[in-house]
Amino acid sequence: MTTETRMTTETGERRRDVLAHLRTHRGHVIHVVDPFKIEVAEAVEKAGAVAEAGMPALLLASTDYEDFEAVMPAYVDAVRAVTGIPTILHFPPIPGRGFPVVEEADSVMLPALLGSDDPYYVWKSLLETYDLGNGSGSAQPLLSAALTFGRDDRSYARMGTRPVGQDEESVARYADCTRQFGFDLAYLYSRNERVNPRSCEIFRARMAPEQLLFVSGGVRSPEQVDAYLQAGADYVIFAGALETPDWRAALARLCSAQRLQRREPILL
Amino acid sequence: MTTETRMTTETGERRRDVLAHLRTHRGHVIHVVDPFKIEVAEAVEKAGAVAEAGMPALLLASTDYEDFEAVMPAYVDAVRAVTGIPTILHFPPIPGRGFPVVEEADSVMLPALLGSDDPYYVWKSLLETYDLGNGSGSAQPLLSAALTFGRDDRSYARMGTRPVGQDEESVARYADCTRQFGFDLAYLYSRNERVNPRSCEIFRARMAPEQLLFVSGGVRSPEQVDAYLQAGADYVIFAGALETPDWRAALARLCSAQRLQRREPILL
Numbered sequence: 001m002t003t004e005t006r007m008t009t010e011t012g013e014r015r016r017d018v019l020a021h022l023r024t025h026r027g028h029v030i031h032v033v034d035p036f037k038i039e040v041a042e043a044v045e046k047a048g049a050v051a052e053a054g055m056p057a058l059l060l061a062s063t064d065y066e067d068f069e070a071v072m073p074a075y076v077d078a079v080r081a082v083t084g085i086p087t088i089l090h091f092p093p094i095p096g097r098g099f100p101v102v103e104e105a106d107s108v109m110l111p112a113l114l115g116s117d118d119p120y121y122v123w124k125s126l127l128e129t130y131d132l133g134n135g136s137g138s139a140q141p142l143l144s145a146a147l148t149f150g151r152d153d154r155s156y157a158r159m160g161t162r163p164v165g166q167d168e169e170s171v172a173r174y175a176d177c178t179r180q181f182g183f184d185l186a187y188l189y190s191r192n193e194r195v196n197p198r199s200c201e202i203f204r205a206r207m208a209p210e211q212l213l214f215v216s217g218g219v220r221s222p223e224q225v226d227a228y229l230q231a232g233a234d235y236v237i238f239a240g241a242l243e244t245p246d247w248r249a250a251l252a253r254l255c256s257a258q259r260l261q262r263r264e265p266i267l268l
Numbered sequence: 269m270t271t272e273t274r275m276t277t278e279t280g281e282r283r284r285d286v287l288a289h290l291r292t293h294r295g296h297v298i299h300v301v302d303p304f305k306i307e308v309a310e311a312v313e314k315a316g317a318v319a320e321a322g323m324p325a326l327l328l329a330s331t332d333y334e335d336f337e338a339v340m341p342a343y344v345d346a347v348r349a350v351t352g353i354p355t356i357l358h359f360p361p362i363p364g365r366g367f368p369v370v371e372e373a374d375s376v377m378l379p380a381l382l383g384s385d386d387p388y389y390v391w392k393s394l395l396e397t398y399d400l401g402n403g404s405g406s407a408q409p410l411l412s413a414a415l416t417f418g419r420d421d422r423s424y425a426r427m428g429t430r431p432v433g434q435d436e437e438s439v440a441r442y443a444d445c446t447r448q449f450g451f452d453l454a455y456l457y458s459r460n461e462r463v464n465p466r467s468c469e470i471f472r473a474r475m476a477p478e479q480l481l482f483v484s485g486g487v488r489s490p491e492q493v494d495a496y497l498q499a500g501a502d503y504v505i506f507a508g509a510l511e512t513p514d515w516r517a518a519l520a521r522l523c524s525a526q527r528l529q530r531r532e533p534i535l536l
Contacts, residue, residue, distance in 0.1 A: 119450025125390070170478035182387025 004238035018057070018086045018107035019184055022212055022235070025056035029225055029254055031238035032090070032216075033057040035075045044078050046242060050070050051083035053255045058083070059237065060105070061090035063158065068100040076104035089139065091148070093157060096118055098129035101139050111146035111187060114174055118160035145178040145186045149217075149233040150193030166196045175206035183211060185234075194224075197231035204232025222256045277455040284509065286325070286354045286375035286408050287452055288502070290480055292323035297493055300327040300358070300507035303343045304334070312346050314510060319351035321523045326351070327505065328373070329358035330345055331426065336368040344372040360427060363388055366397035369407050379455060380415035386428035413446040413454045415460055417444045417455075417485075418461030443474035451479060453502075458485035462492075466500035472500025490524045 031050045033043045047058055058079065065071075068091070076087055086106035093099045103109045106248040111131060113121040120128075126135075126143070135141050148161045164170055178186045184205050188195045195215050203213050215228045216237035228236045241250050270282070300312045300320045315326055333339075337358070343356055347400045354374035361367045369376045378397060380455065381389040388396075394403075403409050423429040432438055446454045454471050456463045463483050471481050483496045483507035496504045509518050 113492070117400050117448075119448070124450065127394060127398050127403065130395050131401075133399075133401075135395065135399050138352055181390055182392065198514075 007122045013260075014051040016086055016106050016140075017065045018088065019142060021086060022057065022185075023024040024208060026212070028054065028056050028234075029231055029236045029238065030055050030057055030059055030087045030214075031218075031242055031251075032237055033079075034062045034239060035060055035071060036062045038062065038243075039191065040075050040078050043075065044082050046247065047079045047085075047247065049251060051085045051244040053251055055085065055255075057088055059088050059090050059109075061239070063154065064091060064133045065091055065100065069102065072100075072102045076102060080104070088142070093121070094126035095125075095127065096128075098125055098132050098134055101129075101137060103135045104136045105139045107142055108134075109142045109144050109187070110135075111144040112181075113148075113159055114148050114165045114177060115116045115147055115160055115162050116160040116161060121159040121161070123264040136244070142215075143182075143184045145174070147174055147186065147188050149188065149195050149199065152191045153244065157238070166199050168198075168202065171199045171202045172206060172256045178211065181206050182208075185214055186213035188214065192218075194218050195228075197227045200228055200231035219254075222253055225254055271334065278492050283473045283491055284374050284408075287410060289354060290325065290453075291478060294480070294502040295497055296322065296324050296439045296502075296507065297481075297487075298323055299329055299510055299519075300329045300505055301347075302330045302507060303328055303339060304330045304332060306511075307505075308343050308346050310344065312350050313372045313408075315347045315353075316329075316350045317516065318439055319353045321519055323353065323523075325354045325356055326354050327358050327377075329507070331360060331422065333359055333368065337370065338508060340368075340370045344370060348372070350498055356410070361389070361393035361397065364394075364396075366393055366400050366402055369405060371406045373407045374404075376412055377410045377455070379412040380449075380451070381414050381416075381429055383415055383432045384428045385430060389427040389429070411450075411452045412482075412513060413442070413449065413451040415442055415454065415456050417456065417458040417467065417531065420459045423459065432434050434467050436466075438472065439467045439470045440474060443471045446471070446479065447475050450476075453480035453482055453486065455482040457483075460486075462486050465495045467500045468496055468499035483522050487522075490521055493522055 001237060007135050014153060033046060037042060038187045039102050041062055048057060079087055088107040089101060089105045090108055092111040099108060099110055110126050112123045112126060114184050116122045129135050147164045148155050152163055176253060188199060197215055200215055212234045213232060214237055215233040218235055219225060219238040225236045244250060289394050301314060318326060324346045347355055356375040356377055357373045359368050360444060363444055367376060367378055374497040378394050380391045380394060384390050397403050415531060417434055418431050432442060454475060456467060463485055468481060468483055480502045481500060482503045482505055483501040487504055487506040488509050493504045509522060512518060
């Protein structure tokens with residue numbers, strides 16, 4: 001990565017502008033490491049490998065976590081010691097505490113679950129996070145419109161998330177909302193099924209050009225990556241695909257698609 | 269007012285819970301004083317009169333303001349010296365500064381302009397206000413879904429507000445959004461036309477019972493107040509109706525409707 005866009009925080013400290021970095025490196029896959037499942041030694045090895053393979057960032061994410069503030073600083077530091085690509089936290093919030101964040105990370109994703117039944121997960125968790133002062137620390141917040149497709153009892157039990165239908169009208173309505181609210185990105189996800197590439201097309205057509213489109217869930221093959229990138233996704237995200245002993249081979253296979261699809265940076 | 273619900277802030281200071289107070293005094297009119305148009309002596313006189321007439325709160329609001337921090341503390345203090353009813357600030361935000369607030373006020377309304385073209389006025393102004401620490405001061409924030417009906421060039425120029433159509437489908441869509449996001453209240457407004465009582469009915473039917481419905485714009489007669497209260501509005505707001513030399517007569521006339529309509533408190 002040659003881009004070294006930086007921005008000045010309120011305290012005068014200079015940090016990387018992860019959003020600008022992501023806007024200039026569209027058309028990639030990004031791997032997700034679960035720090036509460038993957039040992040730090042393995043995470044470090046993978047972080048080096050994915051950066052080498054050309055991924056422009058590393059996501060650190062989990063649905064469940066414990067002792068976040070105790071575990072994460074050393075974990076993030078270890079990962080950052082082997083690669084210059086930005087680390088992005090992506091964890092669910094906890095009522096009363098907001099989204100967890102550690103200053104060692106470059107960025108923190110703040111998902112608004114637009115399909116949730118619970119206002120806390122829809123947007124009040126973001127207000128709370130800013131209220132607690134965690135929206136203006138050294139980890140840059142990324143405002144994400146997060147949509148879950150397909151039946152997902154785990155997300156429903158945890159965060160009241162009702163699955164979004166993949167019919168044109170439902171998808172278009174959420175895409176319009178994503179644009180109107182000016183989210184930095186949309187994050188389309190399916191735990192048990194698949195995000196339809198047509199849903200990506202609808203989002204891409206209706207979002208503003210500077211808004212980023214992430215798609216995730218069950219990505220295992222270069223053909224899938226290719227289909228999502230063709231459909232307008234900026235980043236195709238996978239976790240489980242590299243949670244296997246032969247992850248190096250899987251990584252090489254999954255990265256083969258992005259090399260063909262990589263698009264020119266969009267200059268804003 | 270006999271209700272003296274209070275809540276404890278993070279700093280341990282006790283303040284009035286204005287939201288709980290408003291939930292237990294539904295079915296009233298509320299007057300708006302513009303501190304940047306009305307001399308403080310007149311505001312004080314009116315504040316005493318509206319409290320005497322049974323209004324459960326006083327709104328302090330203006331579309332334009334200058335030297336807010338210099339003007340408002342003394343103004344709010346003067347008003348509060350003559351009445352125990354809560355003072356609620358209702359002013360537009362300024363990019364980089366968020367919603368203006370002074371600790372002398374009991375509450376501050378934070379409107380999300382769901383019909384705006386500009387994400388700042390849709391919701392980012394609220395994030396900014398919390399980020400600046402102004403969401404957890406002694407003035408209690410009220411999260412408001414603010415909708416503007418009818419052509420309004422002034423609101424459009426100032427805050428990108430596109431008028432909402434008063435057809436059933438448009439109104440229902442915004443009412444559903446108000447419920448899903450868990451706003452404390454909906455604030456329906458028309459500067460140049462009128463909010464349709466049918467729009468109030470749709471909001472009331474679709475919002476959660478604890479959510480409050482405010483309606484405002486061109487209210488001049490007790491018949492209008494009556495129609496809005498009948499249609500499910502919890503509070504009917506007026507400003508201009510009392511901006512006349514014979515405002516005491518106008519006040520008596522406008523308060524005649526609420527005496528007939530006043531509903532029992534809804535216990536939650």
